[in-house]
Amino acid sequence: xxAPLPYSPALPDLARTAGRAARRSAGAPPxxxxxxxxxxxxxxxxxxxxxxxxxxxxxxxxxxxxVLSAVSSLAASAGTYLVLVEFLLISxxxxxxxxxxxxxxxxAHKLIGPWALWxxxxxxxxxxxxxxxxxxxxxxxxxxxxxxxxxxxALAGTGCFLALGLTSxxxxxxxxxxxxxxxxxxxxxxxxxxxxxxxIFSGGxxxxxxxxxxxxxxxxxxxxxxxxxxxxxxxxxxxVHDFRVAAVVAESRDACSVWISGRGLDSLGARAGQFLxxxxxxxxxxxxxxxxxxxxxxxxxxxxxxxxxxxxASSLTxxxxxxxxxxxxxxxxxxxxxxxxxxxxLLIAGGIGIAPMRALAESLAPTHQVELLVRSRDIADLALxxxxxxxxxxxxxxxxxxxxxxxxHPIDAASLAPSIRDPRSIDVYACGPEALLDSVRAxxxxxxxxxxxxxxxxxxx
Numbered sequence: 001x002x003a004p005l006p007y008s009p010a011l012p013d014l015a016r017t018a019g020r021a022a023r024r025s026a027g028a029p030p031x032x033x034x035x036x037x038x039x040x041x042x043x044x045x046x047x048x049x050x051x052x053x054x055x056x057x058x059x060x061x062x063x064x065x066x067v068l069s070a071v072s073s074l075a076a077s078a079g080t081y082l083v084l085v086e087f088l089l090i091s092x093x094x095x096x097x098x099x100x101x102x103x104x105x106x107x108a109h110k111l112i113g114p115w116a117l118w119x120x121x122x123x124x125x126x127x128x129x130x131x132x133x134x135x136x137x138x139x140x141x142x143x144x145x146x147x148x149x150x151x152x153x154a155l156a157g158t159g160c161f162l163a164l165g166l167t168s169x170x171x172x173x174x175x176x177x178x179x180x181x182x183x184x185x186x187x188x189x190x191x192x193x194x195x196x197x198x199x200i201f202s203g204g205x206x207x208x209x210x211x212x213x214x215x216x217x218x219x220x221x222x223x224x225x226x227x228x229x230x231x232x233x234x235x236x237x238x239x240v241h242d243f244r245v246a247a248v249v250a251e252s253r254d255a256c257s258v259w260i261s262g263r264g265l266d267s268l269g270a271r272a273g274q275f276l277x278x279x280x281x282x283x284x285x286x287x288x289x290x291x292x293x294x295x296x297x298x299x300x301x302x303x304x305x306x307x308x309x310x311x312x313a314s315s316l317t318x319x320x321x322x323x324x325x326x327x328x329x330x331x332x333x334x335x336x337x338x339x340x341x342x343x344x345x346l347l348i349a350g351g352i353g354i355a356p357m358r359a360l361a362e363s364l365a366p367t368h369q370v371e372l373l374v375r376s377r378d379i380a381d382l383a384l385x386x387x388x389x390x391x392x393x394x395x396x397x398x399x400x401x402x403x404x405x406x407x408x409h410p411i412d413a414a415s416l417a418p419s420i421r422d423p424r425s426i427d428v429y430a431c432g433p434e435a436l437l438d439s440v441r442a443x444x445x446x447x448x449x450x451x452x453x454x455x456x457x458x459x460x461x
Contacts, residue, residue, distance in 0.1 A: 038099055042085055045218070046078065052214060053077040056205030065129075072126035073204060079119030080199065082112050083161075083192055084222045091225040092332060101334035102275070102457035117165040124158055150202040157194030160187040179313060182288050234277075234329040241265060243326035245280070246302065248318060251383040254309040255352060256318045257295060260326050261302055270298040270331040271338075272363035273356050273429075275457075277329035278305060280320050285313055289329060293431065295355035295384065297363050303328075306383055308352035335457045337363045340427045342453060344369045346419050348411065348440055350432025351376070357431055358384050358391070365397040371419055375402040375409055375436070411439040413446040423448035429455045 054060075057070050089096060089105055089112075100108065128144070145151055167173055167184050196219060200206050206215035241262035249257045260278075262268075270276075277289040290313055295306035309315040337360065345368045349357035354374055361372045372391065376382040382401065392399040402409035409415070420426055428449055430440040437456050444454050 038096070045085075046081055048214065049077050049081045049218075050074060052211040053205040056207075056211055068126050068129055072123050075119045075126070076123035076199075076204060079116050079123060080192075080195065081218070082116035082119065083188075084218055086112055086116060087188075087192065087222045088225060090230075091222070092229045092329065093225050094229070097332055098334065102332065103335075106458045113168070114165070117161055120158060120161055124155075148198075148202050150198040153194045154198035157191040160191030160194070164188050164191070179288050230329065234327060237268070238325075238327040241268065241328075243303075243328055245320050245322050245324040245326060247322060248320060250318070251306060252385075253380045255306060255381075255383040257304055257306045257384075258317060258320065259302060259304050260328075264300070265298060265303065266300045268298070268331065270294060270303065271336045272297040272359035273336040274331040274333040275356070276303070276305065276331055279327040280317070281325040281327070282316070282320050284316050285320070286327075288313060289327075290314065291332075293333075293356035294331070294359050296359050306352065306355040308383070310352075333457055335429060335431075335455050336360070337367075339455050340364065340368060342368075342425045342427045344422075344426040345371070346416070346426055346428045347372045348428070348430040348432070348436070349374045350411075350430075350436040351381070352383065353430070353432030353436070354383055354388075355431075357429065358387060360429060361391055361397055361399075362394075365391070365394045368396065370397045372397065372399045373402065373419070374399065375406075375411070375432070377403075377405065379403055411436060411443060413443045416440075416443045417447060420444065420447045420449060424450065427453045427455060431457070434458065 053073055057073060060066060060070055086109065089100070089108055096105075145155065163184055164187060167176060167181055173181055198204070200212055200215060206212050241264060243260050243262045246259040246261040247257075249259070251257050272294060275291050275293040277291050279286050279289045292305035292307055294303060296304040298304075307314050307317045309318070335356065345364050347357045347361055347364075347370065349372070354376075357372060357374070361370050364370050372388070374382070374388065379385070382388075382403070385401075388399045388401065391397050420428070423444075426449065428440065428444045430437055437458060441454060441456065445451070
């Protein structure tokens with residue numbers, strides 16, 4: 001590692017630094033009862049929404065047009081409500097972050113998103129037949145669309161959601177640059193806004209009374225949450241702490257570490273194992289925020305992320321000048337040392353997943369017996385290798401590196417069994433490619449590790 005740097009694990013005070021990080025990370029494990037509470041609240045909201053829809057439709061008529069209209073309205077209400085839930089989940093409101101964590105947030109996003117889209121599609125497919133049943137579908141349907149400006153806007157909003165859903169299909173998403181995919185996802189905000197006028201002015205169950213108050217209230221609450229936690233709080237935090245690039249250090253042939261300085265970073269509450277959404281005030285890097293894990297325990301004046309060149313934005317990061325202003329959202333994530341319930345911890349890293357695992361290893365070492373297992377294709381791809389040697393010198397920490405192809409070093413129950421001798425007295429942490437995380441989950445469960453002691457956070461939305 002090049003010098004001078006504001007912090008280096010190769011220095012003699014590594015143990016003291018790790019001890020301070022552990023004390024900052026100490027605390028009770030996250031309370032699991034919040035998850036059912038959130039599900040119950042979301043379920044209650046869905047029940048109220050569907051109940052108000054049925055009340056607005058009554059008395060129901062058992063004609064073809066009446067049934068189509070009822071199904072269409074219920075699908076529209078449920079689908080739009082689920083879209084609002086999706087926006088609330090990505091608002092990064094602190095109580096949601098603490099209750100869910102990144103891995104379950106990703107799972108919820110993948111579960112809710114397709115249902116929301118298909119329900120909106122059902123509404124669009126049925127609304128014209130329900131409205132013009134018995135007439136000329138093409139002529140009357142076209143007249144219906146052209147005669148209602150709010151309906152035209154809602155159709156444009158539906159187009160935004162269809163583009164979002166289509167580009168999220170794995171076969172298509174794999175061919176898109178991340179920036180393109182992310183930009184298309186921003187149209188979800190436009191889509192939900194365009195649909196709003198149609199819902200409260202020209203059609204559906206929320207045109208008046210309590211139904212309208214409820215629907216406007218939902219939109220307002222979600223909009224305020226997104227505005228506060230995704231815009232106002234990050235901008236304020238970035239200005240108050242004055243985040244700046246302090247150094248950029250090459251760590252391997254395609255990875256670099258970015259040291260970010262700031263004022264009073266203890267109040268930020270960042271902990272080893274968490275991640276930040278980072279925007280550099282630099283050409284080609286500000287428009288899109290990227291999630292990067294902390295790769296060293298934070299100090300009162302310095303944060304560090306380690307970035308692998310996987311796309312256009314991450315490739316540009318190595319060229320960011322010292323002094324560049326940085327805008328940060330977060331810290332996010334619950335995969336910290338406070339999750340540990342056992343005296344031993346097994347940390348597994350693949351590729352750039354070494355970043356949070358390296359920080360967590362240092363944070364856990366003063367109070368736990370830690371084994372850090374690192375897999376890399378070859379030695380040139382192994383980031384932070386000098387720091388791994390320094391960590392291996394700590395009394396409670398053992399580092400093992402597996403260099404070579406996946407077939408040579410599989411992550412399965414047989415390979416992890418020597419490290420997980422007593423499955424009920426160990427916590428397992430992992431970060432890396434999705435295939436690695438799936439293998440760790442399967443192997444740990446097969447060896448008898450309880451589900452609440454397997455700590456994984458996925459970034460694959």
